[in-house]
Amino acid sequence: MPTLNETYVTKGSWRPNLFEGKVVFVTGGAGSICRVQTEAMVLLGANAAIVGRNKQKTDEAAKDIQSLRKGSKVVSLPDVDVRDVKQLAEAVKKTVAELGRIDFVIAGAAGNFLADFNHLSSNAFKSVVSIDLLGSYNTVKACFEELRKNKGAIIFVSATLHYYGVPFQIHVGAAKAGVDALSNALAVEFGPIGVRSNCIAPGPIEGTEGMSRLAPKGLESVKSKIPLQRLGTKQDIADATVYLFSPAAEFVTGDVLVVDGGSWQVSQGAGSQDYPVTLKKALAAPGAKL
Ligand code: HXC
Numbered sequence: 360m361p362t363l364n365e366t367y368v369t370k371g372s373w374r375p376n377l378f379e380g381k382v383v384f385v386t387g388g389a390g391s392i393c394r395v396q397t398e399a400m401v402l403l404g405a406n407a408a409i410v411g412r413n414k415q416k417t418d419e420a421a422k423d424i425q426s427l428r429k430g431s432k433v434v435s436l437p438d439v440d441v442r443d444v445k446q447l448a449e450a451v452k453k454t455v456a457e458l459g460r461i462d463f464v465i466a467g468a469a470g471n472f473l474a475d476f477n478h479l480s481s482n483a484f485k486s487v488v489s490i491d492l493l494g495s496y497n498t499v500k501a502c503f504e505e506l507r508k509n510k511g512a513i514i515f516v517s518a519t520l521h522y523y524g525v526p527f528q529i530h531v532g533a534a535k536a537g538v539d540a541l542s543n544a545l546a547v548e549f550g551p552i553g554v555r556s557n558c559i560a561p562g563p564i565e566g567t568e569g570m571s572r573l574a575p576k577g578l579e580s581v582k583s584k585i586p587l588q589r590l591g592t593k594q595d596i597a598d599a600t601v602y603l604f605s606p607a608a609e610f611v612t613g614d615v616l617v618v619d620g621g622s623w624q625v626s627q628g629a630g631s632q633d634y635p636v637t638l639k640k641a642l643a644a645p646g647a648k649l
Contacts, residue, residue, distance in 0.1 A: 360423070361398055361423050361424065361426075361427055362394070362395045362398060362593045362594065362597075363395065363398045363399060363402060363427070363594065363597060364427070365402070365427075365428075367398075367399065367402050367403075367594075367597070368402050368403060371598075372598065373399075373403055373601050373605075374403075375403065375404065376403070376404040377403040377404055377601070377605060378400055378403045378404040378405035378463075378604070379404035379405075380404070381400075381404070381405045381406075381460075381462040381463060382405060382406050382407065382408070382454065382458045382459065382460050382461050382462055382463070383397065383400045383405050383406075383407045383408075383461075383462065383463040383464070383465060383604075384407075384408050384410070384450075384451065384454055384461045384463070384464050384465070384498075384502055384505075385397050385407060385408070385409045385410065385464075385465040385467060386410045386411075386439075386441050386447075386465070386466055386467055386468035386494065386498050387410070387411065387465075387467035387468035387469060387516070388407070388408075388409025388410060388411060388417070388420060388421075388424075388465070388467070389409055389411040389413070389416045389417045389419075389420035389421075390411075390467065390468075390469075390568055391564075391566065391567040391568045391569070391593060392467060392516060392561060392564065392567055392568075392569065392593065392596055393409075393465055393467035393468075393516065394409075394420055394424070395593040395594065395596060395597045396465055396467070396514075396596060396597060396600040397409055397424055397433070397465070398424055398427060398597065399597035399598070399600055399601050400463070400600070400601070400604070401424055401425070401427055401428055401431050401433060402427055402428055403601060404428075405431075405462075405463070406431055406432040406433065406434075406458045407421075407424065407431075407432075407433045407434070408433070408434040408435075408436055408450070408453070408454040408457070408458060408461075409421055409424070409433065409434070409435060409436065410436045410439045410441070410447070410450050410468065411435075411436070411437055411439065411468075412437070412438065412439065412440055413437065414437035414438055416437075417435045417436065417437040418435045418437060420435070421433045421434065421435035422435075432457070432458060434453065434454060434457050434458060436450040436453060436454070441466075441468045441490060441493075441494030441495075441497055441498060442489045442490060442493060442494055442497070443497070444497040444500055444501060447497050447498060447500070447501035448501045450501070451501045451502055451505065455505065460505060460508075460509055461502055461505035461506070461509065461511065462505075462509045462511045462512070463511055463512055463513075463514070463604050464498060464499065464502045464506065464511065464512075464513045464514070465513075465514050465516065465600070466494070466495040466498040466499065466513065466514070466515045466516065466538075467515075467516035468490060468491075468494050468498075469487075469490060469491045469494075469516065469531075469534075469569075470486060470487045470490040470491065471487065471528075471531050471569060471572050471573070472572060473527040473528070473572065473573060474527060474529075474530070474647075475526060475527050475529075475638060475641040475642060476529055476642070477641055477642050477644065477646035477647070478641060478644075478646050478647045479529060479530060479647060480647040480648055480649060481649055483530065483647065484529070484530045484533075487530040487531055487534055488530065488533060488534045488537070490534075491531065491534035491535060491537075491538060492534045492537040492538055492541070495515055495538050495541060496541060499513060499541075499545065506549075506554050507552055507554065510552070510553035510554060511554055511555075512554065512555040512556070512557075512603070512604055513542070513545065513554070513555070513556045513557070514557055514558070514559055514600060514603055514604070515538050515539075515541070515542045515556070515557070515558045515559075516558070516559055516561070517535045517538050517539055517542075517558040517559065517560045517615060518531065518532075518535040518560055518561070519560045519562055519617060519619055519622070519623040520532045520535065521533070521535050521536040521539070522623050523623070526634060526635075526638050527638070527641075528573075535560075538558065539558055539615060542556045542557060542558045542613070542615075543556075543613050546612040546613030546614075547613065549612075550612055550613075555603075555608070555609075555611065555612040556612055556613065557603050557608075557611060557612060557613070557614045557615070557616065558614070558615040558616070559596060559599050559600065559603070559615075559616050559618060560615050560616065560617045560618065560619065561591060561595075561596055561618050561619065562585075562591055562617070562618060562619020562620060562622040562623065563578050563581060563585065563590050563591060563619065563620075563622060564590065564591040564592065564593060564595065564596060564618075565578060565590040565591065565592060565593075566592075566593060567593065578590055584622075584625060585619075585620045585621065585622050585625075586620060586621030586622070586624065586625065587620035587621055588620075589620060590620075591618060591619060591620060595618050596618055599616050599618045602616075603616060
């Protein structure tokens with residue numbers, strides 16, 4: 360089921376057809392965060408192509424998102440692993456063949472699970488860094504020709520957990536720190552050719568796959584510790600996305616837009632409620648193979 364509906368256009372902050380004639384290419388577009396980003400772009404006039412590893416999930420998401428606006432086209436690109444730049448290049452080729460162009464890129468495909476250092480194998484660390492960081496690089500690599508031609512813009516989906524130390528998230532923190540560095544350097548390299556690069560760093564957003572992995576018991580208990588006293592919604596991420604791709608942000612590049620209600624400023628990441636009890640047990644137990 361889609362998260363947004365037509366009231367996003369009729370009653371929201373954004374004007375209809377804001378992205379008419381534009382095309383957004385989204386990795387992880389069938390997941391929760393990137394899916395709502397795609398929904399917002401499509402509702403506001405864009406066509407989209409979504410890349411995913413799972414065929415059924417990606418096909419269903421594309422169909423659902425396309426149903427949000429009459430006349431829109433949302434192309435499903437399943438069986439693509441962002442760790443493989445050739446698969447991404449093929450997906451870009453199909454997108455251009457079907458939709459004519461790519462203006463915007465959302466590099467959002469990510470992998471995550473909770474594991475302390477003792478239970479994190481070298482291969483597990485490598486898997487997450489490869490999906491999140493190398494996958495982000497590969498996505499831009501595959502889209503570069505289109506971005507250059509159309510003076511496009513990129514949004515990387517980052518996080519806040521590398522701003523401080525978050526237990527059980529060594530792999531993701533390292534990967535997302537790299538994503539921020541990648542975005543900053545691209546902003547500087549691509550600025551002169553009219554291509555912008557920014558990150559969105561979501562905080563605790565309710566109803567997302569990430570949060571169900573990171574806080575399986577739910578996030579109600581952390582609400583009062585969030586300065587704005589509520590959890591984020593997927594629409595908060597949609598709105599940040601629209602802003603960064605819209606002409607309102609045409610002078611914004613190399614930025615990280617943190618959408619977390621002020622959470623990271625109080626430096627108690629979600630999931631660290633019982634620190635260090637669980638962590639001590641995990642580090643004392645037998646670990647993963649090397
Ligand atoms: C320890 C684990 C593990 C766990 C997997 N591994 N899960 N180690 N604890 N819970 C290890 C495996 O044992 C293996 O290492 C290595 O990781 C690779 O796993 P594979 O299953 O072989 O395949 P791969 O396709 O590489 O796996 C990708 C994955 C997986 C990331 C590990 O979890 C995945 O595909 N997830 C689906 C996508 C996803 O996570 N979406 C959520 C995104 S939300 P060994 O040594 O045994 O070979 C998100 C939010 C981030 O990213 C922001 C936070 C605020």
